[in-house]
Every structure is written in structure tokens, then in C-alpha cells.
Amino acid sequence: MTTTPASAEDRSDRSAVRVLLRLWPYVRPVRVRLFSAAGVAIVASCTGLVIPLVLKWMVDGPVADRDPAGVWLGALYLLLLGLAEALLFGLRRWLVARPLSRVEADMRADLYRRLQRLPVAFHDRWPSGQLLSRGTTDLMLLRMFLAFPLTFLLVNAVTILVGVVILVLQDWTLGLVLLGPAVPVMVTCVIFERRYAHVARLAQDQVGDLTTVVEESVLGIRIIKGFGRHRSQAHAFRELTRELRGTELRKAGLLATIWGVIVTLPELSIGAALVLGTVQVADGNLSAGTLVAFLSTALALRWPVESIGFLLAMSQEAATATERYFEVMDETPEEETPFRGAGNCATSPHAPAPDNDGIRFSTVSFRYPDAPPDSPPILEDIDLHIRPGESMALVGATGTGKTTLTALVPRLHEVTSGHITLDGEDITAMSRKTLRALVAVAFEEPTLFSASVGENVLMGAEHSAGQPELERALAVAQADFTYALPQGTDTQVGEQGLSLSGGQRQRLALARAVVGKPRFLVLDDPLSALDVHTEAAVEAALRHVLADTTALIVAHRPSTVLLADRVALLSGGRITAVGTHHELLRTNAEYAHLMSGADHQGDER
Ligand SMILES: Nc1ncnc2c1ncn2[C@@H]1O[C@H](COP(=O)(O)OP(=O)(O)OP(=O)(O)O)[C@@H](O)[C@H]1O
Numbered sequence: 001m002t003t004t005p006a007s008a009e010d011r012s013d014r015s016a017v018r019v020l021l022r023l024w025p026y027v028r029p030v031r032v033r034l035f036s037a038a039g040v041a042i043v044a045s046c047t048g049l050v051i052p053l054v055l056k057w058m059v060d061g062p063v064a065d066r067d068p069a070g071v072w073l074g075a076l077y078l079l080l081l082g083l084a085e086a087l088l089f090g091l092r093r094w095l096v097a098r099p100l101s102r103v104e105a106d107m108r109a110d111l112y113r114r115l116q117r118l119p120v121a122f123h124d125r126w127p128s129g130q131l132l133s134r135g136t137t138d139l140m141l142l143r144m145f146l147a148f149p150l151t152f153l154l155v156n157a158v159t160i161l162v163g164v165v166i167l168v169l170q171d172w173t174l175g176l177v178l179l180g181p182a183v184p185v186m187v188t189c190v191i192f193e194r195r196y197a198h199v200a201r202l203a204q205d206q207v208g209d210l211t212t213v214v215e216e217s218v219l220g221i222r223i224i225k226g227f228g229r230h231r232s233q234a235h236a237f238r239e240l241t242r243e244l245r246g247t248e249l250r251k252a253g254l255l256a257t258i259w260g261v262i263v264t265l266p267e268l269s270i271g272a273a274l275v276l277g278t279v280q281v282a283d284g285n286l287s288a289g290t291l292v293a294f295l296s297t298a299l300a301l302r303w304p305v306e307s308i309g310f311l312l313a314m315s316q317e318a319a320t321a322t323e324r325y326f327e328v329m330d331e332t333p334e335e336e337t338p339f340r341g342a343g344n345c346a347t348s349p350h351a352p353a354p355d356n357d358g359i360r361f362s363t364v365s366f367r368y369p370d371a372p373p374d375s376p377p378i379l380e381d382i383d384l385h386i387r388p389g390e391s392m393a394l395v396g397a398t399g400t401g402k403t404t405l406t407a408l409v410p411r412l413h414e415v416t417s418g419h420i421t422l423d424g425e426d427i428t429a430m431s432r433k434t435l436r437a438l439v440a441v442a443f444e445e446p447t448l449f450s451a452s453v454g455e456n457v458l459m460g461a462e463h464s465a466g467q468p469e470l471e472r473a474l475a476v477a478q479a480d481f482t483y484a485l486p487q488g489t490d491t492q493v494g495e496q497g498l499s500l501s502g503g504q505r506q507r508l509a510l511a512r513a514v515v516g517k518p519r520f521l522v523l524d525d526p527l528s529a530l531d532v533h534t535e536a537a538v539e540a541a542l543r544h545v546l547a548d549t550t551a552l553i554v555a556h557r558p559s560t561v562l563l564a565d566r567v568a569l570l571s572g573g574r575i576t577a578v579g580t581h582h583e584l585l586r587t588n589a590e591y592a593h594l595m596s597g598a599d600h601q602g603d604e605r
């Protein structure tokens with residue numbers, strides 16, 4: 001099962017090396033350390049290869065001559081060589097540890113920044129667990145790869161090469177016997193690589209799916225418990241873990257196969273060389289010291305050869321991780337510069353002074369980017385003018401596209417065609433920063449972050465905003481309850497803090513929207529969770545605030561609609577009527593129907 005949007009592509013011809021080369025920009029700053037570390041490791045590893053040569057000197061010299069002093073001297077040499085090897089490997093570790101955690105941190109920061117800048121349409125498409133696993137497991141795999149397999153594939157290759165030269169120089173016939181398995185081992189490695197790449201990708205995608213399920217079941221724990229769904233949820237989780245386990249077992253199976261080949265074949269050739277060498281020594285064609293040196297060199301090469309299997313496996317996993325990382329990084333973020341070119345101010349011909357024009361939708365159509373191309377647009381030919389200082393309620397049956405329409409103003413989604421202008425300026429001609437400073441929003445789902453009440457609210461204002469602004473916004477939103485919280489407005493809320501009621505959260509989201517005294521305010525059903533009395537109080541305060549703010553407010557209840565100067569009715573993706581609440585009640589049957597189902601307290605006032 002592959003659920004990543006990008007994993008559906010055919011990747012059969014991908015080269016691990018080419019993929020891994022994409023890491024270079026991140027590795028570049030630490031390249032000196034990394035290369036020195038590799039150099040040190042090569043020296044260390046080759047130091048190990050000198051040990052057999054000292055052994056040879058000992059066996060053919062002091063041992064044959066029965067010279068104890070010489071043997072002691074040889075032992076001292078061996079000790080020093082061993083110490084040097086250990087120290088050099090220690091130095092390597094010290095060289096790489098710090099810079100590589102920096103590489104990991106940099107990549108993680110870049111990923112996070114990119115995720116923040118990617119459009120809402122991207123986040124609609126990608127499961128959050130897939131993103132989470134890329135920022136955690138995959139980056140950890142990459143750091144491990146840079147720390148270990150990258151260096152050791154090089155170190156081992158050099159060591160094996162030097163070792164083979166030493167072997168052939170000692171005795172070329174025995175050397176050839178040892179080299180015999182080289183070709184079959186290489187072929188196995190190539191086949192292994194290709195298969196392992198596929199399974200590694202599958203496993204990493206499955207970890208992403210699993211993360212999504214865990215995340216959903218934690219966030220949706222109330223639903224799961226409320227509906228007694230923990231059994232089926234646990235079942236879904238077990239299914240996924242079973243699949244992941246199957247994939248991991250396939251990985252282990254592949255590793256076991258290559259390990260078997262890589263260990264067995266060289267062992268067999270060492271055995272053959274031992275027999276052949278002993279015969280030669282018995283015949284007097286070979287010195288005992290040479291045979292000892294030969295065999296200990298061969299044994300010293302065992303680890304570099306055997307480790308190739310898992311080094312290749314780790315490299316494949318790193319290539320997969322790189323691929324998954326760059327799948328996100330390659331997505332196009334929201335452009336910082338206007339994408340239709342500045343100066344494209346699409347004001348309609350009858351627009352008065354364009355510098356104080358309010359919000360204007362001109363023949364706006366919208367279709368979600370992931371919708372099938374032949375489906376009808378959600379919004380079609382929307383022409384709507386909200387005059388400066390006016391507040392306009394947007395009413396429509398559920399699912400008609402009210403939320404979608406509001407999301408177009410702060411450019412959370414891009415209009416498919418048409419223009420939206422704020423005071424005569426096309427929103428696509430402004431930088432997003434300017435646009436989002438002009439427009440404040442509150443959505444149906446009030447989201448609070450793990451921070452204090454004050455921080456959550458002040459998020460909607462400039463950095464200079466402080467206690468007075470906070471208190472004013474809380475007063476408008478009728479959020480006096482915050483002062484009664486354990487630490488007042490310093491109380492931590494959000495996922496890591498105190499749980500608030502739906503209506504409390506809504507009022508904080510509303511306070512966040514109004515705290516910056518925005519020129520334009522877009523509210524998506526902001527009072528739905530409040531009781532009528534609180535709603536009336538919020539309305540009275542909002543009227544005050546809205547006096548010089550141009551506002552678009554999605555509303556379902558007549559009481560909320562009454563807050564607005566005029567009402568626009570959205571029906572079938574079009575604005576079918578605009579007027580005051582009472583006008584529309586009289587003249588528009590659909591509007592009257594929509595409002596009659598809710599409550600009539602609006603009419604009574
Ligand atoms: N991210 C999305 N991708 C594709 N289609 C979407 C997306 N979000 C919403 N839709 C579809 O767009 C249509 C309008 O949804 P929208 O949320 O704008 O309705 P709404 O008028 O706000 O409804 P409600 O009153 O229930 O809040 C729905 O049919 C919905 O299925």
C-alpha cells in the first residue's frame with residue numbers, strides 16, 4: 001500500500017547515488033570535517049593492515065631465531081599499532097558527531113519552514129503522519145548515513161584495495177584464490193541493492209501511514225471512545241503494524257541472504273588458501289611468516305567485506321529518506337512575489353475612488369485544485385461588493401461554499417478565475433505579508449496553539465501590541481472568563497494546556513481576529529457555539545469594532561445576520577441575492593426558508 005501522493009510515481013530507474021547527491025548543499029558546510037574524518041578512518045583502517053606485516057617479521061625473525069627480546073619488541077609494536085588504530089577511530093567519531101547533528105537540525109528546520117510556506121492545497125492533499133515521519137525518522141536515517149555508511153563504504157573500499165595489493169604481493173597464487181569470490185559477491189550486491197531499495201521505500205511509507213493513524217486516534221480519542229470504536233481502531237492499527245512487520249521481515253530476509261553470501265564465500269576461500277598455503281609451507285615453497293601474514297591480512301579484511309551488506313542497506317534507506325524529504329521540499333511554496341504582476345488592479349468600470357473601495361469580488365470562480373477537471377466549479381461568477389466600513393453577512397445552505405469563499409480573501413486558496421480587490425488593489429498584486437496584515441480571519445474550527453491565552457490572542461496583532469490591545473479584544477469577544485482561569489491570561493491552553501469549551505475557544509479565536517484592528521475582517525460562522533445572550537453581547541461589542549472595519553461574516557442564525565448591514569445569499573455556487581435581512585426575508589423565498597428553520601428571535605428585535 002502506498003498512500004503518499006508522490007509515491008505512486010515510477011521510481012524503478014532511480015539511482016541511489018544521484019538521489020544522495022542532493023544532500024550536498026546540506027553537507028557542504030561540514031565537508032572539511034567530513035572529509036578529514038574519512039581520511040582519518042582510512043589511515044586507521046590501513047594501520048590495522050600493517051599488523052600482519054609486523055607478525056610476519058616476528059615469525060620469520062625473532063620467533064624462528066628464538067630471540068625473546070625481539071618477540072617483546074614485536075609485541076610492543078603491535079600494541080602501539082593497535083592503540084593508534086583505536087585513537088584514530090575515536091578521533092573520527094569526535095570529528096563527525098557535532099557537524100552531523102547540525103546537518104540534521106538544518107534539514108529539519110528547512111522542512112518545517114517549507115511546510116509552513118506550502119499552500120493549504122498541499123496540506124489538504126498530504127496526510128500529516130507522512131510529513132511527521134519525514135521530519136523525524138527519515139532525517140535520523142540520513143544523519144546515521146552521513147555518520148557511518150558514507151564514510152565506511154569509502155574506508156572499506158580503500159582498505160580492501162590496499163589489503164588485496166598486500167595479499168597479492170605476499171603470494172599471488174594464494175591471492176588469486178582469495179579473490180575468487182569477488183565477482184559473485186559483487187553480483188549479489190547489485191541484485192540486493194535493487195530489491196532492497198523497493199522494500200525500504202515501502203517500509204518508510206508504511207511508517208508514515210502508521211504515524212497518521214496514531215495521530216488521528218490521539219486527536220480523535222473522544223470520538224473513538226464515544227462510539228466505542230477502540231476495537232476497530234486497534235484493528236486498523238494492528239493491520240498496519242502487521243504490514244510494516246511483513247515489510248521489515250522482507251528487509252531482514254534480504255539482509256540475511258546477502259550477509260550469508262558475503263560471509264560464506266570469503267570464508268570458503270580463506271579455508272582454501274589456508275590448506276594451499278600449509279601445503280606450500282610444508283613443501284618449503286613459502287615461509288611460515290608469509291603464511292601467517294597472509295592469513296591475518298585476509299582475516300583483517302573480513303570485517304570490511306562483511307559490513308558491505310548492511311552499509312549498502314543503510315545507504316539505500318538513506319536514499320529513500322532523501323527522496324521522501326525532497327518530495328516535500330520540491331513542492332512549490334506560495335510565491336512571495338505577486339504571481340500576476342503588480343499593477344494589475346482589476347477594478348470594475350463603475351468603481352468609485354479605488355483607494356477606499358472595500359472588498360470587491362469580480363467574476364470570481366473557484367474549483368479545488370484536486371477536483372476532477374470536468375466537475376462544476378464550487379463558486380462561479382461571484383460578483384460581490386462590500387462597501388468600506390460595511391459588514392456583509394454571507395448566508396447559504398450547508399456545503400454551498402461559504403467557507404471556501406472566505407478562504408479566497410486571505411489567499412488560502414487561489415481563485416481559479418476572476419479577481420478579488422481590497423480597496424481597489426488586486427490581492428494577487430500584494431505580498432502575502434501585506435495581505436494577511438490587512439485581513440484578519442476566524443474560522444469555524446477555532447484552533448488554539450500550545451501557548452498562553454494572551455499569546456494565542458496577540459498572534460493576530462503586530463508585535464508591538466500588548467496588554468491594552470489584549471484586554472480590548474477579550475472585551476469585544478466577551479471572553480472575560482479568561483481572567484478567571486488559574487493563571488488569568490497567562491494560562492496555557494491548546495493541546496499541551498487547559499482544555500476550553502467550544503464556545504470559549506470560539507471567543508478566543510474571535511478575539512484573535514479583532515485584536516489587530518484589521519481593515520478587513522473575515523469571520524466564518526464565529527458565534528455558532530455561543531448561547532444567544534452571549535452572542536447578543538458579542539454582537540453589540542463587534543458593532544463597535546466593525547464601525548470602521550469592512551467585514552464579511554458567514555452566518556447561519558438570524559441573530560448573527562442582524563449584526564450585518566446587508567446580507568448576500570450564496571446558492572448553487574452563485575450569489576443569488578443581496579440586500580438587508582428584512583428585504584431578503586420579504587423578497588427571497590430561499591432566504592426566508594433558510595432563516596425560518598433556524599430561530600425567529602432575529603425578527604423579533
Ligand atoms: N479542501 C477541499 N478540497 C476539495 N473539496 C472541498 C475542500 N473543502 C471543501 N470542499 C468541498 O467544497 C464544498 C463547499 O464546502 P464549504 O466548506 O465551503 O461549505 P460551507 O458553505 O462552508 O458549508 P457549511 O455551512 O457546512 O460550513 C463542499 O461540497 C466540500 O465538499
Ligand SMILES: [Mg+2]
Nearest residue numbers: 402403404444
Ligand atoms: Mg463552512
